[in-house]
Amino acid sequence: MVMSSATESRDEIAPVRAGEELDWPALEAHLRANIDGLEGEFSVLQFPRGSANLTYCVRFGDRRLVVRRPPFGTIAPGAHDMGREYRVLSRLHERFDRAPRALLHCGDDAVIGAEFLVSEYRDGVVVWDSVPASMARIPHAGHRIGLAVIDGLADLHAVDPASCGLADLGRPEGYLERQVRGWSSRWDAVAAQAPSVETAKVVEEVGRLIRAAIPTSQRAGIVHNDYKVDNCQFAPDDPDRVKSVFDWDMATTGDVLVDLGTLLNYWPDRTVDPGSDAAFIAVPGMHGLDLPSRAEVVERYAAGSDLDLSRIQWYEAFGCWKTVVILQQLYARFVRGETTDERMGQRGDLVEPLARRALALLAN
Structure with missing residues (x-):
């Protein structure tokens, strides 16, 4: 795995913040096994400006995906519900094109320490x-x-x-x-x-x-x-x-x-x-x-x-x-x-x- 340098705007995407690293080999293996067509070298950057959920830009060659997981620490009941977000984004895009399409939900905490969601990446500001x-x-x-x-x-x-x-x-x-x-x-x-x-x-x-x-x-x-x-x-x-x-x-x-x-x-x-x-x-x-x-x-x-x-x-x-x-x-x-x-x-x-x-x- 290669940790990418931030060639995009550092305000929008940046190297992963210290203390917010995940088990990258486990994440890479899970994504390759569950999402079709992932080829090329694996690399990770982070969307650093969010305040709660941890959101990462994951690359496989030229293809980018978004990975989101809840924050570390104590989670309020019902908050940071990745399963709910997956359910919404796997369906809502059919009627509301501003909703990015969700591709995968993993409810197994053993993979990266928490449930997580994978969705399509969209360019923009x-x-x-x-x-x-x-x-x-x-x-x-x-x-x-x-x-x-x-x-x-x-x-x-x-x-x-x-x-x-x-x-x-x-x-x-x-x-x-x-x-x-x-x-x-x-x-x-x-x-x-x-x-x-x-x-x-x-x-x-x-x-x-x-x-x-x-x-x-x-x-x-x-x-x-x-x-x-x-x-x-x-x-x-x-x-x-x-x-x-x-x-x-x-x-x-x-x-x-x-x-x-x-x-x-x-x-x-x-x-x-x-x-x-x-x-x-x-x-x-x-x-x-x-x-x-x-x-x-x-x-x-x-x-x-x-x-x-x-x-x-x-x-x-x-x-x-x-x-x-x-x-x-x-x-x-x-x-x-x-x-x-x-x-x-x-x-x-x-x-x-x-x-x-x-x-x-x-x-x-």
Whole structure:
């Protein structure tokens, strides 16, 4: 096996981070035995910018594949479900071409220490904190990227789960209530590692208010559950259409407005007072993208939907609260010594301000 040097952008793909190596000979042997047509020398790089699941670019000669496994350490119940992601991506591509096709799921932990998923590799660019260089000369590229992300979400929600064999992916009845209970339990599991007592109190108050005001769901569809700009890929020269959507391990069927709330939670907005709680987002660097305002996001989504969006602030607050819990899970893994990724040690700094944004939304 050869560990490749990173000839692609080091931001998108890089040598494997220390401490996140797998049993490469075992992985190579398993893939060659279970996926047809793998020829040539085996090599590995890593997609380093994700925060949770470990994702690798595996080469066999000129052919590239994507391998994903859960993070090391304690895993929250129901999280990082590679079997679920495989099920979704082995079927959804038939009706939603932004979903990369899954090729293999291995549920045998003995191979590389955890279950894992293999999917097709797609070329393209992921938008992080600035307009990609390949789009720099395209007029209003950031605004157009934002509109494309919203349109991609609306297109996903228009898919009938039964049309691609996913009708029984989840249980839409009582979906919001179960989600709220589940995220409450996830917080309880990591609350002891909260950055401060005050932070824990704020997060728990958000949870109380969320539980007290659960809206009535209007329609069920496929819910990605972590839909955001940096989980979308674009062709290098096309800001007007999302090419691929990644990270489907939490996908289910349920109230689709959960996805819109999640998207708003990550969305920067220059029309909002930068000093207010409402301005805070989990990825502050995204302000440089010049995306549409949150009001435009809701308007764009509403234009292609017959759903009542009058309770959208609850969904946005719920999205904030879920992100708070995820950030705390990542921070707790760092505190417990389960990751060598120093970025995870900084995740705790975001927990309280994001929770205060959720409080502000719930007060309106």
